[in-house]
Amino acid sequence: MKRITILDIAKELNITFSTVARALNDHPAISAATKQAVRETADRLGYRPNRVASSLRSGKTKIIGVLVPRLDVSFFSSVLHGIEGVMNENGYTILLFQSQESIKQEARGIETFLRSRVDGIIASISLETEGNGSYSEVRDRNIPLAFFDRVPQGLDVPAVTIDDYQGGFMATEHLIKAGYRRIVHINQYRDINIFNERLRGYLDALKQYGLPIDENLIIKGDFSLEFGRQCVRELMAARIDFDAIFTLEDFTAMGVVQELKAIGKRIPADVGIVGFANEAFTNLVSPTISTVDQCTVEMGEEVARLFLKLLKKGDYYKHKPEKIVLTPRLLVRESSSR
Amino acid sequence: MKRITILDIAKELNITFSTVARALNDHPAISAATKQAVRETADRLGYRPNRVASSLRSGKTKIIGVLVPRLDVSFFSSVLHGIEGVMNENGYTILLFQSQESIKQEARGIETFLRSRVDGIIASISLETEGNGSYSEVRDRNIPLAFFDRVPQGLDVPAVTIDDYQGGFMATEHLIKAGYRRIVHINQYRDINIFNERLRGYLDALKQYGLPIDENLIIKGDFSLEFGRQCVRELMAARIDFDAIFTLEDFTAMGVVQELKAIGKRIPADVGIVGFANEAFTNLVSPTISTVDQCTVEMGEEVARLFLKLLKKGDYYKHKPEKIVLTPRLLVRESSSR
DNA sequence: TTGAAAGCGCTAACAT
DNA sequence: ATGTTAGCGCTTTCAA
Numbered sequence: 122m123k124r125i126t127i128l129d130i131a132k133e134l135n136i137t138f139s140t141v142a143r144a145l146n147d148h149p150a151i152s153a154a155t156k157q158a159v160r161e162t163a164d165r166l167g168y169r170p171n172r173v174a175s176s177l178r179s180g181k182t183k184i185i186g187v188l189v190p191r192l193d194v195s196f197f198s199s200v201l202h203g204i205e206g207v208m209n210e211n212g213y214t215i216l217l218f219q220s221q222e223s224i225k226q227e228a229r230g231i232e233t234f235l236r237s238r239v240d241g242i243i244a245s246i247s248l249e250t251e252g253n254g255s256y257s258e259v260r261d262r263n264i265p266l267a268f269f270d271r272v273p274q275g276l277d278v279p280a281v282t283i284d285d286y287q288g289g290f291m292a293t294e295h296l297i298k299a300g301y302r303r304i305v306h307i308n309q310y311r312d313i314n315i316f317n318e319r320l321r322g323y324l325d326a327l328k329q330y331g332l333p334i335d336e337n338l339i340i341k342g343d344f345s346l347e348f349g350r351q352c353v354r355e356l357m358a359a360r361i362d363f364d365a366i367f368t369l370e371d372f373t374a375m376g377v378v379q380e381l382k383a384i385g386k387r388i389p390a391d392v393g394i395v396g397f398a399n400e401a402f403t404n405l406v407s408p409t410i411s412t413v414d415q416c417t418v419e420m421g422e423e424v425a426r427l428f429l430k431l432l433k434k435g436d437y438y439k440h441k442p443e444k445i446v447l448t449p450r451l452l453v454r455e456s457s458s459r
Numbered sequence: 460m461k462r463i464t465i466l467d468i469a470k471e472l473n474i475t476f477s478t479v480a481r482a483l484n485d486h487p488a489i490s491a492a493t494k495q496a497v498r499e500t501a502d503r504l505g506y507r508p509n510r511v512a513s514s515l516r517s518g519k520t521k522i523i524g525v526l527v528p529r530l531d532v533s534f535f536s537s538v539l540h541g542i543e544g545v546m547n548e549n550g551y552t553i554l555l556f557q558s559q560e561s562i563k564q565e566a567r568g569i570e571t572f573l574r575s576r577v578d579g580i581i582a583s584i585s586l587e588t589e590g591n592g593s594y595s596e597v598r599d600r601n602i603p604l605a606f607f608d609r610v611p612q613g614l615d616v617p618a619v620t621i622d623d624y625q626g627g628f629m630a631t632e633h634l635i636k637a638g639y640r641r642i643v644h645i646n647q648y649r650d651i652n653i654f655n656e657r658l659r660g661y662l663d664a665l666k667q668y669g670l671p672i673d674e675n676l677i678i679k680g681d682f683s684l685e686f687g688r689q690c691v692r693e694l695m696a697a698r699i700d701f702d703a704i705f706t707l708e709d710f711t712a713m714g715v716v717q718e719l720k721a722i723g724k725r726i727p728a729d730v731g732i733v734g735f736a737n738e739a740f741t742n743l744v745s746p747t748i749s750t751v752d753q754c755t756v757e758m759g760e761e762v763a764r765l766f767l768k769l770l771k772k773g774d775y776y777k778h779k780p781e782k783i784v785l786t787p788r789l790l791v792r793e794s795s796s797r
Numbered sequence: 798t799t800g801a802a803a804g805c806g807c808t809a810a811c812a813t
Numbered sequence: 814a815t816g817t818t819a820g821c822g823c824t825t826t827c828a829a
Contacts, residue, residue, distance in 0.1 A: 126822055137800050142823070150798060172574045173520065174822035177511045177805050184554070184575075191540060193756065198536030202529060205557050214571055216522070217553040219543050233552055236510045237522075375743055401533075402740035405713055418531065464806055475816050480807070488814055512806035515821050 125168040133162050145170065176238065185428070186216045186234035188227065188244035190271075196398060196417055197245065200269060203421020204243060211429055213240070224249040231255045241265035241432060243424055246273055248311055265437040269424040270415075274314055279431060279442040281424040285315045288413040288449040289322025292367050292395040295411070297330045299457055301365035301393045303338065307352055307377075308369050310341045316369060319397065323367060337361050344369055349376020357384065364392055365457070371396035371403050374410050378456065394456040408455035416447050423447065463506040471500050483508065514576065523766070524554045524572035526565065526582035528609075534736060534755055535583065538607060541759020542581060549767055551578070562587040569593045579603035579770060581762055584611055586649055603775040607762040608753075612652055617769060617780040619762040623653045626751040626787040627660025630705045630733040633749070635668045637795055639703035639731045641676065645690055645715075646707050648679045654707060657735065661705060675699050682707055687714020695722065702730055703795070709734035709741050712748050716794065732794040746793035754785050761785065 123129075127145070131138040136155070144151045144159035162168075176182040185208055189197040205215050216239055218230035227247045232255075234242050242259055245268060253273045259266045260276065268280040296304050306323045309316045320339070327334055338361070342348050349368060353376075356363060368374040374396030378388060386392050388408050396403060399414035423445050431437055461467075465483070469476040474493070482489045482497035500506075514520040523546055527535045543553050554577055556568035565585045572580055573596075580597055583606060591611045597604045598614065606618040634642050644661045647654045658677070665672055676699070680686050687706060691714075694701060706712040712734030716726060724730050726746050734741060737752035761783050769775055 124822095128822080138823085139801075139825085140799055142825090143799085146824090152798065155798085169570075169573045171515075171576060171822055173511055173515045173576050174805090175824070177509075177515050177807085178822080178824045180805075182511065187555075192530075192536045192543065193540040195533060195536070198530045198533070198539075201536075201555075202531040202557070205530065205555060206559075209557070214575065215555040217525075217539075217543060217555045219540070219547070221544075232507075235507045237552065238509060238511050400739070402743045405740045406743050407745045462806095466806080476806090477808085477817075478815055480809095481815085484808090490814060493814080509806050512821090513808070515823085516806080516808045518821075 125163075125166045126171070127168075129166060130159060130162050130168060133166070134158055180238075182238050182240055183213055184216050184237065184239045185213050186218065186230070186237070186239040186242045186244075188218045188220060188230045188234070188242065190220050190222045190245060190247050192219060195400065196270075196415065199417035200245070200421035200424075203418040203423075204425045205421075207422045207425035207429075211425075220247040222247045222249060224251075224254060228255040231259060235259070235262070235264075239264070241267075241428060243267050243269065243428055245269050245271045247271075248313065260438060263437060265428065265431045267424055267428045267431065269420050271313065271315060277442055279427055279444065281420055281427060281445040281447065282315070283415050283420070283447045283449045285318035285449075286322040286325075288397065288415075288451075289319035289367075290326045291322070291449065291451040292397070292411075292413055293323045293326035294330070295451055295453060296365045296367060296393050296395060296457060297326060297332065299389075299393055299459055301457075302332065303335070303363045304332075304365040304367060305338045305340065305352075305356065305363045306367050306369075307340045307342070307344075307349065307373055309344060319369060338363060344373050346372045346376035346379070349373035349378075350380040351376075353377055353380035353384070365394070366392065367395045367397075369397055371398045371400040371410065371412055374412070374456075375402065375406065378406070378408070378410065389455065389457050389459045393459065399452060403452075404454065411454045411457040412452050414450040414452055416449070420447060463501075463504045464509070465506075467504060468497060468500050468506060471504070472496055518576075520576050520578055521551055522554050522575065522577045523551050524556065524568070524575070524577040524580045524582075526556045526558060526568045526572070526580065528558050528560045528583060528585050530557060533738065534608075534753065537755035538583070538759035538762075541756040541761075542763045543759075545760045545763035545767075549763075558585040560585045560587060562589075562592060566593040569597060573597070573600070573602075577602070579605075579766060581605050581607065581766055583607050583609045585609075586651065598776060601775060603766065603769045605762055605766045605769065607758050609651065609653060615780055617765055617782065619758055619765060619783040619785065620653065621753050621758070621785045621787045623656035623787075624660040624663075626735065626753075626789075627657035627705075628664045629660070629787065629789040630735070630749075630751055631661045631664035632668070633789055633791060634703045634705060634731050634733060634795060635664060635670065637703075637727075637731055637797055639795075640670065641673070641701045642670075642703040642705060643676045643678065643690075643694065643701045644705050644707075645678045645680070645682075645687065645711055647682060657707060676701060682711050684710045684714035684717070687711035687716075688718040689714075691715055691718035691722070703732070704730065705733045705735075707735055709736045709738040709748065709750055712750070712794075713740065713744065716744070716746070716748065727793065727795050727797040731797065737788075737790060741790075742792065749792045749795040750790050752788040752790055754787070758785060 127141040220227035396412040403410040558565035734750040741748040
């Protein structure tokens with residue numbers, strides 16, 4: 122099947138291709154009759170506008186690059202769901218790239234986006250990324266850029282995040298108000314802003330309620346269910362006294378719950394638990410796990426909208442970048458209700 | 460910052476732009492010295508090849524359109540994770556579109572892909588799609604096309620699926636062997652091939668083990684946790700005797716478990732449960748739920764590889780389309796172990 | 798209201 | 814080993 126171009130339509134109708142182009146783009150100077158004829162012929166011949174050609178000429182691709190760490194993590198796929206939904210409604214298509222949490226792969230993604238001449242980039246940085254990664258170059262080329270959740274520290278760019286500080290604070294405050302006093306916090310060993318913020322929230326809540334800060338209660342490691350179990354084992358082995366655990370994310374909390382149940386601790390009577398992320402399972406397991414909801418789909422939609430605003434403004438880097446901070450929702454469930 | 464083209468590099472070095480183009484593409488006829496000089500200048504000037512131009516000229520975009528129902532469903536985001544991983548390694552980028560389970564939106568997706576001149580399309584059809592949807596047109600245009608999991612019935616195309624028949628059979632057989640005799644099956648009201656296959660597996664297992672088929676035990680509805688609960692309530696209200704339930708997917712199974720526990724039934728002693736999909740929570744709840752694993756990431760990787768083979772062959776629609784059927788894994792857990 | 802013509806940045810056939 | 818040339822299919826300016 123031969124590829125139909127505006128030239129073929131023009132020949133059919135004995136007009137020039139530029140008239141066809143204008144008719145298809147609903148140019149005001151073209152007569153209704155011509156437009157009608159052009160559209161019918163286009164349909165009849167099975168014409169599909171060639172976006173590649175139009176992009177080359179116009180310099181706009183109507184494509185947005187989205188760079189996420191990995192899509193088998195429900196947080197990122199939910200956000201992507203939100204981004205795609207809004208972008209789609211506004212006539213943009215998503216070019217997708219996973220960094221797989223690798224800084225090198227992240228750089229490849231940006232390179233690909235640059236070569237593909239995307240109209241802009243939305244990203245969440247990899248765990249390995251330090252400083253600005255390859256993002257300064259995007260900025261230098263005046264390509265609009267927005268981040269969600271994980272934002273490079275050094276770059277003053279538009280971003281949508283949740284208030285991780287507040288999330289950490291709320292979780293801890295809730296545990297304190299429920300009467301827990303020796304609250305363990307399991308964090309991550311890497312220097313990632315959002316994780317540091319949750320820790321800061323934890324510390325400030327303790328301070329505000331006059332509780333001592335005990336370094337023995339602050340654990341850093343990698344996050345996983347297994348790590349949660351290990352933490353409990355180590356706390357017990359070291360005979361460290363505790364009556365609650367606030368974890369950086371839900372899988373760790375799940376591990377904590379499993380191990381505590383295994384050694385006969387009652388939840389929430391003996392130990393209160395709060396996780397982070399509102400993974401689907403937290404509301405299905407027994408006891409249901411209290412957690413902090415990160416408004417994933419909303420975050421995606423917000424970053425997409427913020428991005429569209431940015432695109433309209435032009436001069437992306439001349440204005441003060443807009444930052445949207447969503448308020449996390451504390452979901453109190455059985456694991457901390459006593 | 461001015462956009463650098465091969466012409467700028469050529470001017471710097473006093474050679475022609477075609478030499479530059481060849482040097483950049485590592486053409487054998489170009490001297491090592493020239494290549495070296497060109498690459499250095501390209502780096503120095505911050506040159507990025509323009510893929511849009513190269514695509515227009517070459518007719519290849521190195522972009523694959525991926526059309527999925529929705530990314531907030533973990534099945535699809537996991538498969539996409541697999542697809543992107545393999546495609547990425549092979550130099551392809553993913554253009555993403557969600558049909559949101561709507562046939563109209565699905566058609567828009569295909570239209571977008573066609574206009575974007577993607578090198579091929581990988582898709583899983585929407586629940587609304589009947590017949591071939593808009594896919595016949597893709598075929599007519601000789602654009603390579605492959606499906607995963609949900610495949611249009613009428614089109615003979617390459618596809619990766621799991622053996623849903625076998626999944627249904629294994630689940631049912633396992634329940635029979637565990638001593639359950641009155642096995643309910645909760646299915647979906649729509650005429651979707653993969654769902655029908657699971658039902659067929661259920662029926663055949665009953666037949667093979669000489670158990671009667673009781674229409675009262677076959678329920679059709681929409682899938683959700685709430686529907687699972689409702690089914691149990693209705694079975695009880697109608698005083699229908701049953702000792703096991705095999706559901707079409709895990710959330711329904713979860714609802715079934717919750718409702719049964721609520722009315723004091725013991726699992727697996729009184730009622731055995733098997734779900735389908737191996738959602739993350741099935742291994743975390745209590746009792747852990749037996750389920751059928753769909754090999755999601757593997758499915759994505761397989762469909763990507765199948766696709767790459769297809770691309771190499773050319774003449775996509777002249778060969779007999781390859782179909783890969785993955786064997787599902789039955790995961791026996793507490794909910795059906797007695 | 799329509800036509801003519803230039804050019805976006807490459808690839809690739811042909812020429813030297 | 815390098816240069817010349819002709820497009821790919823559009824958008825857009827200028828002219829009629």
